Amino acid sequence: MERHALGLAAAATAAVLLVVFYYPVATVFVDAVFVDGRPTIEPILSVLSSRFYLVDIFGFTAYQALLSTVASVLLGLPGAWVLARFEFRGRETLRSLTILPFVMPSIMVAIGFVATFGQNGTLNAVLGAVGLPPVDLLFTLEAIVVAHAFYNAPLVARVTTAAWESVDASAVETARSLGASPTRAFRDVVLPQLLPAVAIGATLTFVFTFASFPIVLALGGFQLATVEVFIYSRIQNLAYAEAAALAVVETAISIGLTYWYLRYEGRNRGSGQGARPQPRRTLWPEAWTAREIGTRVGIAAYGVVVLAVFVGPIASMVLASLTGPEGGVTLEHYLFLLERQQTGASYQVRPLPAIANSLRFGIGTLLVAVPMGVALAVLTTREFRGRAAVDALAMAPLAVSGIVVGLGLLRGLVFGVEAFGTRIQVTGALAVVAAHAVGAYPFVTRNVAPLLGNLDPRLVESARSLGATRVRALVDVELPLVAAGVVAGAAFAFAISIGEFDSTVVLAEGSTSYTMPVAVERYLGRRLGPATAMGCVLLAVTSLSFVIIERFGGRYGGRGGF
Amino acid sequence: MKRRTFVRTVGAGGVVGLAGCVGGNGGGDSGGGSNGDTATEADSDSTGTTTGTAASEPPELVVSTYGAFVDAPSTSPGPWLKETFESEFDATLDFATPDSEINYYIERALQGVDIDADVYVGLNVDMLIRIDERLDEGLFTPVDDVSGQGDVKEGLNFDPDGRIVPYDTSYVSIVYNETMGDDGDYVAPETFDALLEPEFEGDLLTQNPTGSSTGKSFLLHTVDAKGPDGYLDYWEELQANDVRVLSDWSTSYNAFLEEEAPMVVSYSTDQVYANREGQDLAKHRIRFLNDEGYAYPEGMSVFEGTDRPELARDFLEFMLRPDVQGEIAQRNVAFPATTTADLPEEFAEYAQAPPEAVTFTYDELRDNVSEWTQAWERQFASK
Numbered sequence: 022m023e024r025h026a027l028g029l030a031a032a033a034t035a036a037v038l039l040v041v042f043y044y045p046v047a048t049v050f051v052d053a054v055f056v057d058g059r060p061t062i063e064p065i066l067s068v069l070s071s072r073f074y075l076v077d078i079f080g081f082t083a084y085q086a087l088l089s090t091v092a093s094v095l096l097g098l099p100g101a102w103v104l105a106r107f108e109f110r111g112r113e114t115l116r117s118l119t120i121l122p123f124v125m126p127s128i129m130v131a132i133g134f135v136a137t138f139g140q141n142g143t144l145n146a147v148l149g150a151v152g153l154p155p156v157d158l159l160f161t162l163e164a165i166v167v168a169h170a171f172y173n174a175p176l177v178a179r180v181t182t183a184a185w186e187s188v189d190a191s192a193v194e195t196a197r198s199l200g201a202s203p204t205r206a207f208r209d210v211v212l213p214q215l216l217p218a219v220a221i222g223a224t225l226t227f228v229f230t231f232a233s234f235p236i237v238l239a240l241g242g243f244q245l246a247t248v249e250v251f252i253y254s255r256i257q258n259l260a261y262a263e264a265a266a267l268a269v270v271e272t273a274i275s276i277g278l279t280y281w282y283l284r285y286e287g288r289n290r291g292s293g294q295g296a297r298p299q300p301r302r303t304l305w306p307e308a309w310t311a312r313e314i315g316t317r318v319g320i321a322a323y324g325v326v327v328l329a330v331f332v333g334p335i336a337s338m339v340l341a342s343l344t345g346p347e348g349g350v351t352l353e354h355y356l357f358l359l360e361r362q363q364t365g366a367s368y369q370v371r372p373l374p375a376i377a378n379s380l381r382f383g384i385g386t387l388l389v390a391v392p393m394g395v396a397l398a399v400l401t402t403r404e405f406r407g408r409a410a411v412d413a414l415a416m417a418p419l420a421v422s423g424i425v426v427g428l429g430l431l432r433g434l435v436f437g438v439e440a441f442g443t444r445i446q447v448t449g450a451l452a453v454v455a456a457h458a459v460g461a462y463p464f465v466t467r468n469v470a471p472l473l474g475n476l477d478p479r480l481v482e483s484a485r486s487l488g489a490t491r492v493r494a495l496v497d498v499e500l501p502l503v504a505a506g507v508v509a510g511a512a513f514a515f516a517i518s519i520g521e522f523d524s525t526v527v528l529a530e531g532s533t534s535y536t537m538p539v540a541v542e543r544y545l546g547r548r549l550g551p552a553t554a555m556g557c558v559l560l561a562v563t564s565l566s567f568v569i570i571e572r573f574g575g576r577y578g579g580r581g582g583f
Numbered sequence: 584m585k586r587r588t589f590v591r592t593v594g595a596g597g598v599v600g601l602a603g604c605v606g607g608n609g610g611g612d613s614g615g616g617s618n619g620d621t622a623t624e625a626d627s628d629s630t631g632t633t634t635g636t637a638a639s640e641p642p643e644l645v646v647s648t649y650g651a652f653v654d655a656p657s658t659s660p661g662p663w664l665k666e667t668f669e670s671e672f673d674a675t676l677d678f679a680t681p682d683s684e685i686n687y688y689i690e691r692a693l694q695g696v697d698i699d700a701d702v703y704v705g706l707n708v709d710m711l712i713r714i715d716e717r718l719d720e721g722l723f724t725p726v727d728d729v730s731g732q733g734d735v736k737e738g739l740n741f742d743p744d745g746r747i748v749p750y751d752t753s754y755v756s757i758v759y760n761e762t763m764g765d766d767g768d769y770v771a772p773e774t775f776d777a778l779l780e781p782e783f784e785g786d787l788l789t790q791n792p793t794g795s796s797t798g799k800s801f802l803l804h805t806v807d808a809k810g811p812d813g814y815l816d817y818w819e820e821l822q823a824n825d826v827r828v829l830s831d832w833s834t835s836y837n838a839f840l841e842e843e844a845p846m847v848v849s850y851s852t853d854q855v856y857a858n859r860e861g862q863d864l865a866k867h868r869i870r871f872l873n874d875e876g877y878a879y880p881e882g883m884s885v886f887e888g889t890d891r892p893e894l895a896r897d898f899l900e901f902m903l904r905p906d907v908q909g910e911i912a913q914r915n916v917a918f919p920a921t922t923t924a925d926l927p928e929e930f931a932e933y934a935q936a937p938p939e940a941v942t943f944t945y946d947e948l949r950d951n952v953s954e955w956t957q958a959w960e961r962q963f964a965s966k
Contacts, residue, residue, distance in 0.1 A: 077966045131834050139843050159843060160827050238830030243791055244822065246964035254793040254960065258953060259689065259717050346860045357656060366662055368678040369654045431687070436696045444696075526682035544656045545833045547856050549840075551656035 030396035045429030053265035064266035089169035097177030105185035133334025177222035184218035275420030354550035386518035394465020465510030508574030731903030754876030876937030
């Protein structure tokens with residue numbers, strides 16, 4: 022059994038992908054190449070020959086995604102450096118919470134941004150207090166870019182932190198003892214191990230922001246419409262051929278980029294020994310040399326930016342949930358949640374079931390996505406022809422528009438297929454977990470694969486020669502050494518599940534398996550109180566979950582090392 | 584799948600042993616397929632959630648609608664309607680609220696999957712056009728001689744084929760904040776032309792016509808005011824004057840409340856809420872551009888495949904009754920569809936109707952609305 026465990030895991034992964042991803046998506050994509058039952062390339066051709074679509078839409082979408090990627094990397098890297106290289110109280114908790122922006126429903130981000138960066142927002146209040154002129158950030162390209170950085174800088178930071186914590190200190194020490202300066206040692210030893218992580222963070226960010234939808238219209242406006250806005254519009258109007266053609270082109274670009282990255286990742290294999298992280302420095306230096314002071318000023322400045330971009334929007338959402346209609350502190354919105362819980366009818370959305378469902382799906386996703394992701398990571402660190410292509414196909418769930426996946430799940434799973442005189446349908450909790458896992462496992466793979474690739478193959482070989490099976494060697498030797506990556510991947514898997522909306526509403530249609538983001542959406546009304554209160558509940562529940570995941574994962578990692 | 588034999592051996596004992604993998608149409612029990620696909624279809628349905636005592640239980644009416652109709656955080660008509668209807672009729676009323684609303688059922692019909700709802704509440708002319716464009720057979724049955732239909736206001740009926748009965752209507756207008764002027768006396772422009780004046784630059788928030796009914800109504804209002812040949816030029820100037828077209832009503836209304844801009848496209852019943860919530864009415868003034876408001880009636884109809892046509896008709900009649908019309912209007916914060924609704928005095932005080940209601944007919948929209956919207960999208964999103 023153990024002998025074939027990896028193969029089985031890979032086969033199971035392929036089967037799940039086929040049922041809850043490839044088949045459903047194919048039911049939509051087919052509209053781009055079949056019209057009235059006849060094969061045609063007309064829809065795709067008309068997209069590719071339209072100057073408006075190519076330049077104004079695809080060109081602009083790529084441009085804003087590029088800006089967003091640069092902003093996310095610039096904002097995420099210093100965070101990774103602080104988290105990986107400095108020791109301070111609450112560091113681990115802070116590291117767990119960096120993923121929080123990732124689960125914020127877009128409507129909450131929009132609310133937080135208006136309150137923070139709007140004309141009467143916190144930022145302008147602060148600027149006014151120190152005598153600076155107000156800035157108007159909203160409804161511009163800048164607002165979209167900052168919001169995308171809000172979502173994705175944490176991703177860059179997390180992936181890079183995991184890689185940084187897996188750098189073997191002895192390699193750095195060796196370089197230093199051979200006379201390399203700290204800068205030189207960093208450049209030659211540490212940087213090569215960080216670059217793949219930064220590159221994957223950047224690639225994922227680009228793919229995500231390329232398919233961004235609600236944020237673009239909520240903080241930018243229709244003049245800044247992206248591809249996804251037009252896909253949504255065409256699907257709303259049931260113009261499936263055009264929607265599918267747009268989605269096919271969008272996916273091709275994303276997958277192409279991912280493939281290109283994976284070729285690069287495959288060429289950059291390190292040969293690390295293990296993971297004995299370098300000792301961290303204290304935030305409060307021993308001696309105040311010029312260099313140390315410069316470093317601390319930099320960290321302080323970065324702290325201010327983090328306050329503005331991350332803490333500001335989240336804090337203003339918390340504040341909104343405590344504010345009454347004419348200002349003044351109130352708990353009425355939370356009372357609304359209690360009341361809805363107690364008196365809500367069966368067809369209404371109640372907070373507690375939403376919390377319970379979210380947690381159930383989140384834990385389920387974690388349990389399914391981590392083995393899936395690790396199996397694929399092991400597979401892709403082997404050398405075989407077409408590895409990058411297989412890998413890129415496995416990454417496809419990130420590259421396909423969420424709106425298209427939603428429609429595909431409706432056609433493919435909710436409606437089901439006629440077979441042997443019965444209709445086979447796949448809905449309910451299992452389907453939701455499967456759909457979430459498909460969206461989540463690529464994160465596990467991408468967090469683990471680069472680190473696995475960096476391990477010295479002799480570690481596995483010696484374990485195998487001592488009689489361990491491949492799986493045994495993986496679980497006992499390799500995974501503990503790359504625990505930072507596994508834990509980061511697991512946290513992402515959980516976060517993806519908590520934040521997922523498109524597939525959840527389709528698969529939980531009309532039943533009682535609504536989740537926290539669905540509840541937030543439902544409680545939106547003329548006043549924002551109830552929705553923001555639910556949003557705060559979502560944040561509280563997920564924060565706690567992340568801290569628990571990290572603590573638990575940290576213990577597992579503690580078994581490894583030397 | 585050996586589901587058939589499995590079902591036969593267990594009988595209709597309400598076994599839920601398939602872990603949500605097979606069957607189950609969202610927990611509802613449609614009591615047989617409407618298209619009568621196969622015997623098995625009906626078979627597997629009857630094992631859904633029934634407990635084998637179907638005969639003694641009151642019949643079930645499934646009413647599908649949009650989420651806010653049953654679940655808005657302020658007030659929604661849904662719960663009251665269910666309670667009142669069930670107290671008067673021997674029936675159970677169940678709500679279904681698919682996220683993609685009517686598109687969910689159009690999609691079901693397109694894919695040949697049976698529909699498990701009896702009535703849809705919340706139809707508009709846009710949806711009707713989509714139904715008629717995509718489906719050879721209408722989704723809904725013609726509804727005539729429902730008592731109370733004669734009381735529906737002239738001009739609200741939007742279906743030439745008589746499948747849809749309006750139950751309420753809103754008017755889309757500008758809502759503005761008087762306190763945002765330099766001396767606290769901001770005055771919104773009175774005409775579409777005045778909206779282009781430099782003094783109103785960046786002052787108006789509206790919504791994506793594809794994702795929002797207010798946004799769509801405002802766009803159509805400009806088509807009505809400027810003509811199909813002139814509305815794009817008008818929008819070009821509006822865009823130059825920095826109009827903001829945001830994703831949806833909530834987002835834009837929140838920005839308006841945060842005083843990001845002094846005007847927002849919304850409903851003319853805005854003060855009903857403002858008054859209810861004790862807000863400053865000066866921050867919620869209504870303006871009807873060109874003295875017009877764009878009418879947005881909502882309608883209901885009976886699904887073609889319903890197996891409870893009588894009960895569905897009872898429900899429609901119930902919805903048009905004067906007392907029920909008054910309740911819907913107050914709880915949905917909209918105007919009743921009939922002339923005979925029972926409404927308190929104060930409703931008229933805060934719910935403002937336009938001097939003149941504007942709306943396009945079904946026929947005018949059917950041939951043009953997609954084209955108008957798509958041309959607008961292309962122009963507005965050109966970088």
